[in-house]
Structures are given as C-alpha cells and as structure tokens.
Amino acid sequence: MKSLSLLEILKRELFRRYRISETRRHDLYHLFWECTLRCNFNCRHCGSDCLAESSVKDMPLADFLNALDKIKRKRKTNRKLMVAIIGGEPLLRSDLEQAGRAIRELGYNWGIVTNGFLLTPERFNSLVAAGLSTISISLDGLEKEHAYLRQNEKSFEKACRAIDLCVSFQRDFPRMLVYDVITCVHHGNLSILPALRDFLIEKGVIAWRIFSIFPSGRASLGDLALTPSEYRELLDFIVETRQYKTSDGKSIHLQYSCEGYLGTYEQKVRDSFFFCRGGINVGSIMCDGSISACLSVRSCAFIQGNIYKDDFMDVWNNRFENMRNRSWAKVGICEHCKNWRWCEGNGLHLHQDDHSECVHCNLNLIEA
Numbered sequence: 001m002k003s004l005s006l007l008e009i010l011k012r013e014l015f016r017r018y019r020i021s022e023t024r025r026h027d028l029y030h031l032f033w034e035c036t037l038r039c040n041f042n043c044r045h046c047g048s049d050c051l052a053e054s055s056v057k058d059m060p061l062a063d064f065l066n067a068l069d070k071i072k073r074k075r076k077t078n079r080k081l082m083v084a085i086i087g088g089e090p091l092l093r094s095d096l097e098q099a100g101r102a103i104r105e106l107g108y109n110w111g112i113v114t115n116g117f118l119l120t121p122e123r124f125n126s127l128v129a130a131g132l133s134t135i136s137i138s139l140d141g142l143e144k145e146h147a148y149l150r151q152n153e154k155s156f157e158k159a160c161r162a163i164d165l166c167v168s169f170q171r172d173f174p175r176m177l178v179y180d181v182i183t184c185v186h187h188g189n190l191s192i193l194p195a196l197r198d199f200l201i202e203k204g205v206i207a208w209r210i211f212s213i214f215p216s217g218r219a220s221l222g223d224l225a226l227t228p229s230e231y232r233e234l235l236d237f238i239v240e241t242r243q244y245k246t247s248d249g250k251s252i253h254l255q256y257s258c259e260g261y262l263g264t265y266e267q268k269v270r271d272s273f274f275f276c277r278g279g280i281n282v283g284s285i286m287c288d289g290s291i292s293a294c295l296s297v298r299s300c301a302f303i304q305g306n307i308y309k310d311d312f313m314d315v316w317n318n319r320f321e322n323m324r325n326r327s328w329a330k331v332g333i334c335e336h337c338k339n340w341r342w343c344e345g346n347g348l349h350l351h352q353d354d355h356s357e358c359v360h361c362n363l364n365l366i367e368a
Contacts, residue, residue, distance in 0.1 A: 002264060012266070012342045015273040023280050023324050027077045028316055030277075032284035032295050033064055035099070036088040041115055042151050045184055045213045045224055056287050061095050065102050067285060067307040072106050074313035082134070083110040086295060088287075091118040100130035109133040113182070116162030117155060124165045134178045136209070137162050141189035141196055148188060160203075167204040180207035185234055186224040193237050201250050210238060211257040214296075214350060214359065225360075228368035235262065235366070238269040260350070260362030261343035278348045279304075279323025283316060291315050293323055293348055301353035322354040332357025339363060 004012075036058045039046070068083070075081065083103050090096060090112045103110040111134025112127075119137075140149045143156040166179040181200060185193070200208060212234065213224045226234060241254045256262075256269040258276060266273050278293030279302070286292060291305045291312055302323065305315040322328060329345025334357055337343070345351070346358040 004264065008264075012273065015275075016341060019275055022275075022277075026280050026316070026320070026324060027079065028071070028075060028081065028283055028313075029077075029079055029281040030082050030084065030283075031068075031071070032084050032086060032282070033059075034087065034284065034287045034295055035059060035064070035085050035090050035093055035096075037287045038092050039087060039089045039115075040092060040117055041089070041155065043115075044149050044151065045186070058093065059285075059287055059289065061099050061102075063289070063307065064099070064285060067312050068103065068106060068108075071312050072108075074311070081108045083108050084113065084134070085110060086113040089115055089118070091123065097126050097130035100127065100132055104131035111135055111178075114138070114162070115150065115155065116159040117152070119158075119162040119165065121165060124162075124169070128169065128177065132177065135166060136180050136182050137166065138182050138184070139163065139196075139200075140184050141192055142199065145189040145192055149184065149186070163200075163203060163205060170206075171204070178207075180209055181205050182209050182211065184211045184213050186213050186226065187230065190226070190230055190234060193234075197241055197244070197252060197254075198246070201246055201252050205252060208252050208254045209257060210234070210254065212259060214259070226365075228365045231362075231365040235265050235269055239265070242269070258347065260346040260358075261339060263339065263363050263366055265366065274343065276344075276347045278302075279320040283312075285312070293320075296347075296349035298349075299351065299353050301351075301355075302348060323348060328354050329358070331355070333361050333364065334358065337361075337363075 037056050038058070071081070085096065085099065091114055096112070100110050111132060113136045116137045137159060139156075139159045140146045146156040146159065147153055163181060166177065170177050170179060183189075183196065189196075197208075212226055212231065235256070238254055238256050241252065245251045255271060258270070258274065261274040262269065278297050282294045284292050284295050285307055286295065289306045289308045290303045291307060291310065292298075292303050304319040326344045329351065330340060334340060334343075334345050343363070346361060350358040350360065352359070
C-alpha cells in the first residue's frame with residue numbers, strides 16, 4: 001500500500017485532535033433503544049442472535065420513557081438527541097407510534113432500523129404521523145441473495161415495498177423524512193453489488209450504507225467474512241460508486257460503515273475519518289435495561305450499568321472509562337502498529353472484552 005502524503009498525515013492529525021476533544025466532552029448525541037429481541041426473520045448474520053420468541057421480554061415502553069425523561073432533565077448540551085429504535089425487529093411492537101409521539105414531546109427526533117417486512121402503507125403512514133424522522137431498511141442483494149441471508153422467500157418483495165414507500169414520501173415531503181438502505185456484504189453478494197447499485201438508483205434511492213459482516217452472534221457460526229482480496233474489491237467498489245453516474249446522470253450516495261481504520265481509503269469510502277463513537281457520543285439502552293454503547297457492542301465488559309438500578313446520565317457522565325480511554329486495546333496486533341494514533345484498536349464491537357486484541361484488523365485485510 002502506498003504511503004500517506006504530508007497533507008494526508010496532517011488531516012489525520014487534525015481529526016485526531018477533534019476526536020480527543022469529543023472524547024473529553026463525551027456529549028450524548030445518539031441513543032439506541034433495543035425495544036425487542038424478537039424478530040420475524042432468522043438471518044444468518046444476526047449479531048444479536050434474535051429469534052421469533054426471545055427469553056428476554058420486550059422492555060415496557062413506560063420504563064424506557066422514564067429513563068429518557070431523566071436523560072432530558074440531566075443532559076446539558078443543546079444539541080438535539082437522536083433516538084434510534086431497533087431490535088430484533090421493532091415493527092413487531094404495536095406501541096411504536098405511542099413511543100414516537102412521546103419521544104417527540106420530549107423534544108427529540110426518532111427513527112427505526114427495520115427489515116421492512118411489516119412496513120405496510122398503513123403502518124408507514126401511522127409512524128410518520130407519530131413523528132418518524134429517519135428510517136433504515138435492510139436489503140442485502142437482489143432477490144436470490146437477499147432471501148439467502150434473511151432465510152425468507154418473501155423478504156425481498158417486502159423490503160422493496162418498504163423502500164418504495166420511503167422514496168415516494170421523501171420526494172413529496174423532502175424535509176420530513178431521511179432514509180437509507182443498508183446492505184451487509186459477504187461472499188455470496190459481493191459480485192452482484194454493481195447490479196444492486198443500479199437497481200437502487202432506478203428505484204430512486206439516494207442514500208446507501210454498506211457493512212461488512214463481523215463474527216458476532218449467528219454470524220460467528222458461518223463463513224461470511226470477506227477474504228483480503230474480497231475486502232479490497234468491496235472498498236474499490238465503494239470508491240467507484242461514490243463517483244458513479246448512470247447514462248442519464250443519476251447517482252447514489254454510498255458510505256461504508258464505521259467499522260475500522262482504512263489507511264489510504266479513509267475519506268474515499270465514507271465522508272469522514274474513522275471514529276468509533278461508542279461511549280463517546282453514542283449510548284444505548286438494551287432490552288434488559290443494560291446501558292452500553294452502540295448495540296453492536298454486546299460484550300459484558302462494556303456494560304456500564306442498568307436503568308433499573310442506575311440513572312442513565314449518572315452512568316454516562318461517570319463511567320464508560322474503558323470506552324473513552326482505549327489504551328487497553330494496544331495489545332497483540334495493535335501493540336506496535338504505526339497507525340495506532342488514528343485507529344485506537346478498531347471498533348469496540350471487534351473486541352471480546354476490554355483487555356483483548358481486536359478480532360481482525362481492517363488495515364491488515366487491505367494490506368494482506
């Protein structure tokens with residue numbers, strides 16, 4: 001891999017100072033609520049290992065709203081908090097509209113991440129009426145590839161219907177709803193990404209996010225991880241797509257997920273430099289009340305408390321040390337890495353606990 005230019009190094013150092021400042025301030029900007037661990041799918045790559053019936057009961061809405069009300073009273077920043085409701089599959093809950101209205105009454109925006117299967121026109125309209133402002137819909141390929149990963153023959157049809165609802169509404173009311181499509185990439189759908197890109201553009205989708213699958217939950221049981229050459233192919237596709245236009249001038253804004261530091265690919269595959277904000281700007285309330293970072297970070301080592309015995313903002317302000325000081329991660333493959341200052345051990349979700357090296361290094365995949 002070619003070395004960085006002086007300008008590229010300077011940009012990384014300036015961003016590093018910004019990251020240090022954000023970590024010191026650790027303002028809570030984004031809160032995930034894991035409202036259920038039930039799901040109507042049995043996806044091969046599910047990091048939470050969700051099933052139709054879960055041993056963990058859905059969190060009562062009143063309990064979450066009580067925690068959110070306390071957050072409002074103790075949170076000091078004027079920046080509006082974004083509440084993301086996820087699962088499991090959040091549309092399995094019948095009280096999402098009630099939750100959304102209550103969240104808006106507290107002065108916060110809210111959105112959902114969904115597989116789209118249950119998003120009928122009627123449900124979509126009721127969610128929008130309750131103040132829905134963002135929605136992310138999963139589509140992991142064309143019909144064959146999507147059905148394989150989701151293990152549901154009708155999943156593609158229903159996801160496409162959900163996407164069409166969002167596209168149509170956003171065109172008519174461009175300031176009311178922000179949406180994107182999420183794709184998880186593995187061996188079986190890498191080759192069809194160009195066709196999927198053109199399919200999404202033809203549908204009118206303007207925002208697309210790509211994730212590579214990491215070994216957590218059911219994803220750790222199968223061989224879904226990309227090889228080094230496949231990973232480079234993926235990143236090169238993203239670089240190409242960010243400059244791509246169809247013959248009639250249409251395009252789509254594609255970003256790679258926040259998984260890890262990518263060397264010379266930084267800012268070429270996403271809009272900003274890598275920054276794992278878990279425990280710094282991003283927090284979560286899990287289905288059992290546990291307080292943590294983003295919900296991809298599921299290790300017990302990163303659980304900071306529980307809303308049933310702790311005040312969320314007290315926990316946010318006084319704990320999370322192992323997320324804000326990541327010197328513990330400078331072990332194994334990271335110990336002597338010259339890129340440590342810009343990476344700090346990759347994403348937290350790639351660590352089994354707060355003294356282990358990361359499961360894999362994205363930069364090593366690129367350079368292999």
